[in-house]
Amino acid sequence: MAGALGAGGVAAYALRRLVALVPLVFGVTAITFALLVLAPGDPVTFLIPPEQRGAADLAAMRHELGLDRPLPLQYVSMMRDLVTGRLRSFGDRRPTLARVGEALPVTLILTAASMALTVTLAIPIALVAALRPYSVLDHGATLFSLLGISLPSFWFGLGLIYVFTAQLAWLPASGIRPTGAAGYNPSLIAPYLIMPTIVQALSILPVMVRYARSSLLDQLAQEYVRVARSKGLLERTILFKHIARNALLPVVTITALLVPFLLSGSVVVETTFALPGLGQLAVNAALARDYPIVLTTTAIAGVLVVAGNLAADIGYFYLDPRIRDG
Amino acid sequence: MDSRAPSVPERGPRPGRRGPGHRFARNPRALAGAALLVMFFGIALAAPRLAPYPADAPHLLATLHPPDRAYLLGTDNLGRDILSRILAASRVTLAIGILSMLVSLVAGILVGAVAGYAGGQIDAALMRLTDVVLAVPVFFLTVAFLALFGPSIPGLIGIIGLTAWPPTARLVRAEVLALRHRDFVSAATAVGASGGRIVVRHLLPNVVAVIAISATLRVGLAILTEAGLSFLGLGVQPPAPSWGNIIADGRAYLGIAWWVSCFPGLCIFLAVMAFNLVGDGLRDAFDPRLVV
Numbered sequence: 090m091a092g093a094l095g096a097g098g099v100a101a102y103a104l105r106r107l108v109a110l111v112p113l114v115f116g117v118t119a120i121t122f123a124l125l126v127l128a129p130g131d132p133v134t135f136l137i138p139p140e141q142r143g144a145a146d147l148a149a150m151r152h153e154l155g156l157d158r159p160l161p162l163q164y165v166s167m168m169r170d171l172v173t174g175r176l177r178s179f180g181d182r183r184p185t186l187a188r189v190g191e192a193l194p195v196t197l198i199l200t201a202a203s204m205a206l207t208v209t210l211a212i213p214i215a216l217v218a219a220l221r222p223y224s225v226l227d228h229g230a231t232l233f234s235l236l237g238i239s240l241p242s243f244w245f246g247l248g249l250i251y252v253f254t255a256q257l258a259w260l261p262a263s264g265i266r267p268t269g270a271a272g273y274n275p276s277l278i279a280p281y282l283i284m285p286t287i288v289q290a291l292s293i294l295p296v297m298v299r300y301a302r303s304s305l306l307d308q309l310a311q312e313y314v315r316v317a318r319s320k321g322l323l324e325r326t327i328l329f330k331h332i333a334r335n336a337l338l339p340v341v342t343i344t345a346l347l348v349p350f351l352l353s354g355s356v357v358v359e360t361t362f363a364l365p366g367l368g369q370l371a372v373n374a375a376l377a378r379d380y381p382i383v384l385t386t387t388a389i390a391g392v393l394v395v396a397g398n399l400a401a402d403i404g405y406f407y408l409d410p411r412i413r414d415g
Numbered sequence: 416m417d418s419r420a421p422s423v424p425e426r427g428p429r430p431g432r433r434g435p436g437h438r439f440a441r442n443p444r445a446l447a448g449a450a451l452l453v454m455f456f457g458i459a460l461a462a463p464r465l466a467p468y469p470a471d472a473p474h475l476l477a478t479l480h481p482p483d484r485a486y487l488l489g490t491d492n493l494g495r496d497i498l499s500r501i502l503a504a505s506r507v508t509l510a511i512g513i514l515s516m517l518v519s520l521v522a523g524i525l526v527g528a529v530a531g532y533a534g535g536q537i538d539a540a541l542m543r544l545t546d547v548v549l550a551v552p553v554f555f556l557t558v559a560f561l562a563l564f565g566p567s568i569p570g571l572i573g574i575i576g577l578t579a580w581p582p583t584a585r586l587v588r589a590e591v592l593a594l595r596h597r598d599f600v601s602a603a604t605a606v607g608a609s610g611g612r613i614v615v616r617h618l619l620p621n622v623v624a625v626i627a628i629s630a631t632l633r634v635g636l637a638i639l640t641e642a643g644l645s646f647l648g649l650g651v652q653p654p655a656p657s658w659g660n661i662i663a664d665g666r667a668y669l670g671i672a673w674w675v676s677c678f679p680g681l682c683i684f685l686a687v688m689a690f691n692l693v694g695d696g697l698r699d700a701f702d703p704r705l706v707v
Binding site for chain 1: 552563646648649666691
């Protein structure tokens with residue numbers, strides 16, 4: 090049964106989930122639009138560069154941008170202008186989508202690396218904590234989590250820069266690649282990503298450990314584990330063959346839920362390490378009052394969250410036979 | 416309520432005859448957090464008396480002065496005393512943290528109580544709204560808000576509060592749903608109490624514990640958010656000091672004057688940890704199984 094569904098099955102499933110996520114895309118972009126409408130002042134001043142705002146053609150520009158139409162239509166035309174590249178940066182006049190497109194790979198690489206590091210660390214920590222609950226190790230993990238969630242990421246980042254750049258001169262403190270280089274050659278960009286990845290991973294590690302630990306504890310208390318033990322199966326077999334898959338499901342969910350958190354964190358972390366990603370683009374645009382860029386980054390960050398949700402849904406598809414075969 | 420039979424003992428002290436207050440008082444980590452909180456509030460209240468110098472007084476002959484007897488925590492690039500600035504900033508930071516928590520609490524209770532009590536389509540609509548706000552990368556939205564509306568302290572309190580309510584709303588809704596069909600609610604309905612009165616007088620008092628725990632943890636998060644925004648230049652605007660913007664001031668001098676960025680960051684860390692310790696302590700004291 091499972092074999093009969095293959096790629097077609099997952100494609101159909103992904104499409105179904107994508108349709109279900111449409112309201113979320115609408116929601117996040119509508120919130121962005123609502124900000125623009127509610128902000129004090131004429132929305133036209135947020136979309137037209139200051140020197141082009143001659144009184145004579147302001148009405149024409151309002152018309153061209155669709156701002157003289159009812160709100161729902163304004164929303165539609167703003168989204169259209171965004172997608173077609175008509176919305177341009179106040180700074181260099183290039184379409185906002187092009188600027189976001191340049192910044193996006195940096196944020197995606199940072200997010201993926203942080204997520205990978207977090208999962209790699211969280212699962213062994215949670216396993217140790219769950220197998221020996223209330224032991225010294227478990228309490229240590231709890232204390233570590235507490236430290237992790239209380240630590241301001243930019244301060245921790247500056248601390249790393251102080252030690253590994255200012256004192257030891259081991260790692261570069263800013264940028265994504267050496268000056269003059271281009272592209273995302275892993276060996277070139279890796280040194281630039283080490284510190285930001287650690288900072289991002291530490292910010293979500295406590296949440297991930299807590300979820301994985303309680304999920305493992307839940308599974309360990311299940312009837313089927315007792316049955317497997319009474320059959321005399323090796324503890325290792327029970328853990329990896331029986332428990333792992335069930336315990337992983339909530340971990341996949343939390344991974345998707347942590348995507349918005351990581352993206353939010355990237356705003357601060359990218360600025361701390363001067364990484365030219367989406368977060369730094371948003372902050373610099375906000376400081377420079379480059380509103381079209383601010384609006385586009387917010388909308389695109391929302392779309393990324395939806396993509397994260399979709400990825401989790403697909404992960405579920407492979408992990409949970411009830412979805413796959415049902 | 417809990418169909419899983421835990422063969423593993425639940426975390427926290429065993430619920431005994433004594434009340435939550437007693438359990439809280441016997442939890443060393445909660446007490447440490449409470450002591451830290453008392454210290455921070457004391458410092459904030461007494462800040463003008465404790466500060467050795469005015470927060471924005473430049474000592475031009477002592478710029479980037481390392482910590483010593485005259486300047487206990489050193490000075491920044493303009494020769495302003497870091498200790499005095501940290502003390503002044505503690506008031507701003509705690510005020511923003513607590514006020515934005517109150518905003519998120521009011522919004523969360525309102526949405527959660529209405530959704531849980533009204534049910535049906537109102538519940539579905541409010542929960543969908545909650546899902547959307549939870550899914551938004553909040554920091555991008557906050558940055559957009561502060562760019563469009565301009566950074567101000569009321570604006571900071573508003574946007575931090577209004578992006579942080581969904582978890583509280585979910586908790587309150589879940590509690591209200593669990594209580595809605597209990598006998599005391601039916602009794603109140605039977606004697607003709609209105610929906611609003613039932614929610615305010617009968618349901619909310621029963622969810623006070625959950626609200627208190629959530630509120631304490633929210634303050635810590637709000638302080639972190641404010642510090643991050645001030646660090647980015649979008650929060651508290653200089654020359655007014657905030658722990659976050661003092662760290663930003665010191666960033667350019669990290670290699671030669673570590674003390675500028677180090678001490679305010681330590682304050683953020685300890686203050687946030689204090690709220691987290693107290694929040695966790697309250698959770699363990701009331702009901703260790705709560706997921707807040």
